[in-house]
Amino acid sequence: MADWHWECDPDDLLDGLPLKAVQAVEELSRELAVRDSMIFQDGASFTGMPPGLRIEQRGSLMLSYLTDVRGERIVIIQVTWFG
């Protein structure tokens, strides 16, 4: 998946979440980064329309993220845990 990775913005986004929630975020975010690395191959030279805000749900986790295609990263901007 080249250099694709995931991160949170702001950095402290996951602070205060239960451990289970953090683990769920990490697992899902890794998968999303892999998925986008396959969709946007050679992301650094991407010149199309960015996908905009997307929301993923799994179990008790609802996660909002943006894909910075040129930066080859997905950025988690909101996490809601329905625990």
Add this chain to the structure above:
Amino acid sequence: MRRAILLAGHRQEGWQVTVTYGDRDEPLIPLPEMTLPRLRSAVSIVAPSLLPQFFEEMQQAFTQAGDEDSVTPIRMFYRRWAVTVAIERRPSVANRFHAAELAIGDPDSDVRARAIREAGDIVRAAHREVAGG
């Protein structure tokens, strides 16, 4: 600040018709109650082009809730669409949000970083508003 616009040609016998436009930040509608009819109605006003997606996700949420014997998919559905309404009901916020979504495709990494922060701030504020916190 409110702007009062006098509609030309509507002055009749000493009275006038005025239409007031609120601040650009004034919401078009109040936040809807968390019921399906109210939420659907709100989406139809502030983001009618999203209604097909609303119905599709509603179907998915209720199907998933039945399959998993859990109300969580429905709670998520309500939250996700209440947040959309919270953003779209303020035209200036919606404009900033969609501009930021586009700017995430900018060649300049600093522009992209600012766009991500801007979009994130708007989404998090909408979640706080909907969650009542």
